[in-house]
Amino acid sequence: MSTYHEQPLHPLIKWWGEFDFELHQAYSWRFGSLYFRVIRKEKEWRIEYHRPQNQHETQQDWQKLDPDELFPAPINFERYMFNQTHHTFYLMPRMADRSVVIKPVQPIYIPTGQRSTLFISTPLWLSGFVQSQREALFDVPIIRPKDTWFGQDKMQGQLCYATLVDGSTDLNLLTPRPFRAVTPIHFYNDTNQQMRLERINVPVHSLPLFYSEETNRLWTSEIKVFQDSIDRPSRIRIESRTPPMAGQVSFVQPARTDSGGFITNMFETLF
Structure with a gap:
């Protein structure tokens, strides 16, 4: 499993891309006021996220977090079941x-x-794709x-x-x-x-x-x-x-x- 290194608030635009997951590994981010985590299990992908009731469009900073970062409540959970998960995951922006x-x-x-x-x-919008699936697993607005x-x-x-x-x-x-x-x-x-x-x-x-x-x-x-x-x-x-x-x-x-x-x-x- 890769070692986590704390990162400062990121000045760059590019926050998306291809991510490599080992079994039971998680990645966590904060996109503006949206807290978001993706977890790979043997036969499922899980996501956890927190969206505050009021979001501000002017909050445009982002940060990679510790994989086990505690999110504010309430936390939403979603599970996507597979026969077998693959290590490659794509987190992508969409219109x-x-x-x-x-x-x-x-x-x-x-x-x-x-x-x-x-x-x-x-x-x-924030979308997640996995190998062999053309449709996004999830597709949610960042703000x-x-x-x-x-x-x-x-x-x-x-x-x-x-x-x-x-x-x-x-x-x-x-x-x-x-x-x-x-x-x-x-x-x-x-x-x-x-x-x-x-x-x-x-x-x-x-x-x-x-x-x-x-x-x-x-x-x-x-x-x-x-x-x-x-x-x-x-x-x-x-x-x-x-x-x-x-x-x-x-x-x-x-x-x-x-x-x-x-x-x-x-x-x-x-x-």
């Missing part, structure tokens, strides 16, 4: 399992004929977002997550955070009126996830929003290539759902 609605503190306007890019970040409704009225719309706005037109002003992924959204306003961005429904479950060691960030594919007429909905496209500003990236996770490259309207109102 949220439904759309995330962001709302800028102040409305954003894009004048007629202008092109603009908004960099936003959205919260990540659980609040629920919100997005739509024209209470009958037509969809249940989404709401998150604190962390967006900027300047990537350098967006702080790298371990539990959030950056999505560039490009706007093309070819109408004769300026666009007004108030609530944006970002379909993160349709976005693949990448990691850039060069920028020390997690990234998704780019989204492009084309507005040609005030009488028609926007044309919204998910780019297949990775964002050029991310530099060299490595693939982390596929999109949860296949949008075919095109998605439905992201806005309640635009003009």
